């Protein structure tokens with residue numbers, strides 16, 4: 118299967134290099150990717166996470182919370198939405214038959230409404246908890262305004278899992294080939310999951326928001342920028358599980374380095390490694406298959 122890496126609208130949080138580790142000053146805005154995958158299968162396209170969508174670009178205040186708009190200041194460009202990048206690659210939007218979500222945060226689920234015919238897969242805990250709208254922060258991050266596709270959501274249970282490199286995975290995603298798996302990685306949210314795709318030669322694991330800074334997977338000295346550490350503390354739902362899963366991802370990368378690439382959603386340097394031309398370029402150039 119062919120895998121394309123798409124950055125579906127960068128976020129530009131306050132804090133400069135305190136957030137992304139590279140932006141020159143701390144009064145500047147940093148740049149974080151929104152790393153999604155587009156997978157070509159024998160039965161159509163599968164999109165893994167959706168970033169921000171057309172409706173977010175055109176009318177952000179009706180869809181997103183004022184809190185996160187101010188904090189992240191997304192770089193709303195229509196040509197960077199998943200649907201426009203799919204078209205720029207020469208496909209029709211209707212070719213996207215399935216979407217697999219790592220979780221339901223606004224910056225991962227915003228493009229769902231651009232593919233209303235697609236079946237949407239996620240963990241049951243993710244849907245159930247997000248729908249509760251329990252706390253103030255939950256209501257800022259989980260946005261029912263982005264969920265017009267709910268009738269086509271299909272949820273999956275951890276207890277249906279089977280082993281995958283020492284993790285539990287859900288392989289039986291009806292309608293999808295067995296080379297696309299959900300890998301539960303609880304922590305950032307209760308139903309958070311990575312999505313693993315077996316490419317031509319290697320596995321690719323999009324680990325979502327299980328970590329934010331590539332150095333968190335450093336075997337000898339795991340670390341993170343202070344800004345991203347604070348952001349993860351603010352957002353996580355199960356801190357113990359998040360740290361445990363980071364340790365497991367670290368061990369996985371060490372053990373399977375020859376067979377597996379791991380990416381998180383927001384680390385720009387990881388995205389540039391995967392799609393090395395230009396993460397901010399027109400979409401046809403910003404994608405690469407491996």
Ligand SMILES: [Zn+2]
Pocket residue numbers: 222224225326382383
């Ligand atoms: Zn995120």
